Amino acid sequence: MTYQSHIAQMNETIAKNGDSWAAIDAASAARMAVQNRFPTGLDIARYTAKIMREDMEAYDKDPANYTQSLGCWHGFIAQQKMISIKKHFGSTKRRYLYLSGWMVAALRSEFGPLPDQSMHEKTSVPALIEELYTFLKQADARELGGLFRELDEAKAKGDAVNTHRLLKEIDDHQTHVVPIIADIDAGFGNAEATYLLAKKMIEAGACALQIENQVSDEKQCGHQDGKVTVPHEDFLQKIRAIRYAFLEMGVPDGIIVARTDSLGAGLTKQIAFSKEPGDLGDQYNAFLDCDEVDPADITNGQVFISRDGKLLAPKRLPSNLYQFRAGTGEDRCVLDCITALQHGADLLWIETEKPHVEQIAGMVDRVREVIPNAKLVYNNSPSFNWTLNFRQQIFDAWEKEGKDVSGYDRARLMSIDYDGTELAAEADEKIRTFQADAAKRAGIFHHLITLPTYHTAALSTDNLAKEYFGEQAMLGYVKNVQREEIRQGIACVKHQNMAGSDIGDDHKEYFAGEAALKAGGKDNTMNQFAAA
Numbered sequence: 001m002t003y004q005s006h007i008a009q010m011n012e013t014i015a016k017n018g019d020s021w022a023a024i025d026a027a028s029a030a031r032m033a034v035q036n037r038f039p040t041g042l043d044i045a046r047y048t049a050k051i052m053r054e055d056m057e058a059y060d061k062d063p064a065n066y067t068q069s070l071g072c073w074h075g076f077i078a079q080q081k082m083i084s085i086k087k088h089f090g091s092t093k094r095r096y097l098y099l100s101g102w103m104v105a106a107l108r109s110e111f112g113p114l115p116d117q118s119m120h121e122k123t124s125v126p127a128l129i130e131e132l133y134t135f136l137k138q139a140d141a142r143e144l145g146g147l148f149r150e151l152d153e154a155k156a157k158g159d160a161v162n163t164h165r166l167l168k169e170i171d172d173h174q175t176h177v178v179p180i181i182a183d184i185d186a187g188f189g190n191a192e193a194t195y196l197l198a199k200k201m202i203e204a205g206a207c208a209l210q211i212e213n214q215v216s217d218e219k220q221c222g223h224q225d226g227k228v229t230v231p232h233e234d235f236l237q238k239i240r241a242i243r244y245a246f247l248e249m250g251v252p253d254g255i256i257v258a259r260t261d262s263l264g265a266g267l268t269k270q271i272a273f274s275k276e277p278g279d280l281g282d283q284y285n286a287f288l289d290c291d292e293v294d295p296a297d298i299t300n301g302q303v304f305i306s307r308d309g310k311l312l313a314p315k316r317l318p319s320n321l322y323q324f325r326a327g328t329g330e331d332r333c334v335l336d337c338i339t340a341l342q343h344g345a346d347l348l349w350i351e352t353e354k355p356h357v358e359q360i361a362g363m364v365d366r367v368r369e370v371i372p373n374a375k376l377v378y379n380n381s382p383s384f385n386w387t388l389n390f391r392q393q394i395f396d397a398w399e400k401e402g403k404d405v406s407g408y409d410r411a412r413l414m415s416i417d418y419d420g421t422e423l424a425a426e427a428d429e430k431i432r433t434f435q436a437d438a439a440k441r442a443g444i445f446h447h448l449i450t451l452p453t454y455h456t457a458a459l460s461t462d463n464l465a466k467e468y469f470g471e472q473a474m475l476g477y478v479k480n481v482q483r484e485e486i487r488q489g490i491a492c493v494k495h496q497n498m499a500g501s502d503i504g505d506d507h508k509e510y511f512a513g514e515a516a517l518k519a520g521g522k523d524n525t526m527n528q529f530a531a532a
Helices: 003-016 026-035 041-061 075-089 101-107 124-156 160-171 191-204 232-248 280-285 329-342 357-368 386-401 422-432 434-441 452-468 474-488 501-515 525-529
Strands: 067-071 095-099 180-183 208-212 255-260 290-292 305-307 310-314 347-350 376-379 444-449
Touching: 003 026, 003 160, 026 124, 026 501, 041 124, 041 191, 041 208, 041 255, 041 444, 067 452, 075 095, 075 124, 075 452, 095 101, 095 124, 095 444, 101 124, 101 180, 101 452, 124 160, 124 180, 124 191, 124 501, 191 208, 191 232, 208 232, 208 347, 232 255, 232 280, 232 329, 255 329, 280 305, 280 329, 329 347, 329 357, 347 357, 357 376, 357 434, 386 422, 422 434, 434 444, 452 474
Parallel strands: 067 095, 067 444, 095 180, 180 208, 208 255, 255 347, 347 376, 376 444
Antiparallel strands: 290 310, 305 310
């Protein structure tokens, strides 16, 4: 609906309600409606799910159409990210948000900083989704508010050309609201708990939920040790629970991202239920590290399974966990992926220990033998030492080619001493093209960085503290922050405007008319940035 159609609709509504609504201005009401395109989180979830489905189809046609996101731990961070994307690229197309369970645990828990072990309040996850979209919707309102001011000025001047241009710009306005892939960890409990939390996350606006196949009460960050997986049927119950939640909430296009941690997880809490040889439970149990048992040697407390007429004792640890055979991680990953896609998941996530295109591609190739359009969401994790990994990859490739590597110490390749070398330059180019290369070769539809804004906040704060509390004092802030904000056109240099003071002034005028006491007058120091 166009802005002027909104005005016509509002005029009709006001007229139906007679004199008691005489003070309501149709144009003002229309502006408020246009500035709040998504009244509810479910409106957002439906809109963004459709975008993701279209993007997945585009990727199937051409892997150059991969998508990206950055993890955001606060609504303001998400807002500034999307404002920046619109400023620099003119479009938000194929650019999403990621909500990291790690960052919720570390930064948003009422308990204070916590490890990524699902100990934070489950309600903090949908609360952050709602916050992210609140800030993105505010960015829409702020941007459109500026256009309405320009429109009023053009009309006042009788400038028909600019009036027409601005009306079209308002009607064609691209929202800052984009899809979010939200981390539900291992579901925070059983399938019912997963279903209940999924509904809250969808209601807050999430169109894509990522769930992992670890035991809820043993969950660990994918880049730490001690991970414990569950049998496939346990995981599939949670996938089905999420699908039911999407359907119940009226978001049939909702996306389920099934993550497997099997590559780095060597333990399981359960022996899977099996009815017959070769079924899913039997395949899972086949990976267990077992010893054949002589019935004469049975001891107290042992647990047994039978296979091919033999009695086997799975190796059980003092923690009551069972271990898998060494070297089976990749095979378990492939089975996890195939099984998840066959039972309702839309996208895969394979947590790896390093960013290596061929390692990922090797597993995806096997999955695609069964499911040709299998696609991945991949964590370009800050837990990887990207510089060292890629320099070592180039070192190994050169060595294999017979190229002289005597001038390099493989173990010390992170050293600044190598920064200006040919090897470092080639490694950096591989890092630069990693996402495009992996999208083409390894089936990665979506590339994300889980924790980037956690690290940027730490780095920028360290730099400011070093300068401000040192000899540079106030110049440390002015030179390195404010001056750069002005010169780079960072919107929040006008922080009052970014916080909504102009939107508030508009509302005061709508509600109080000439009696409105507005903040944006001549004495507002924000006017010092008028030329910024």
